[in-house]
Ligand code: MD3
């Protein structure tokens with residue numbers, strides 16, 4: 535039996551990872567920049583080792599008392615955290631009491647270039663949430679509403695194993711479209727898309743040549 539015949543329908547969604555940069559509009563304000571992050575990958579993973587040495591990945595707890603399946607850390611002036619008291623941005627890592635590691639130059643350059651390519655000039659990110667997914671990790675449908683200025687876009691960078699991203703509408707009940715995101719893809723979420731519901735389906739197990747069994751996602755934000 536050939537591998538193709540054993541593929542699930544989920545794997546078929548991943549069948550053709552784009553290798554050349556190109557852009558796709560999802561809805562007004564949401565632009566997928568395929569492979570945009572490829573030139574930055576070496577610098578990103580070098581910086582990631584320094585960041586996670588100081589601020590290791592951890593599974594945070596939601597206000598409802600559930601441990602998140604996504605492992606998270608942050609860099610930049612502010613980092614997103616959740617605990618029993620709620621969601622918020624903090625200047626210090628609550629685990630160490632130290633400021634979050636600073637935003638690497640390459641992260642800022644990538645975010646500003648991607649935002650500009652999607653039509654958002656003058657993006658000035660001050661926070662970067664770093665998500666790590668292992669097999670089975672999911673992110674349920676949510677909105678990102680903890681930032682002060684919804685006029686600023688969010689830039690997301692997908693690295694390692696592919697995932698199926700769920701992109702819904704302005705209301706939770708709105709039908710969500712499934713968008714495969716591959717290593718190197720960057721998505722810019724601004725304008726009307728900024729407050730849309732979104733999530734990630736459980737990650738399929740796999741092995742990536744750079745990240746092994748993981749998917750990483752960076753979200754660069756203007757939090758404050
Ligand atoms: C659409 N992360 O960290 S990135 C998150 O793949 C988050 O780790 C997902 O949702 C991940 O909050 C999805 C894509 C994304 C990020 C922010 C958005 C999509 C968005 C904000 C508004 C609309």
Ligand code: FE
Pocket residue numbers: 676677678732
């Ligand atoms: Fe989100």
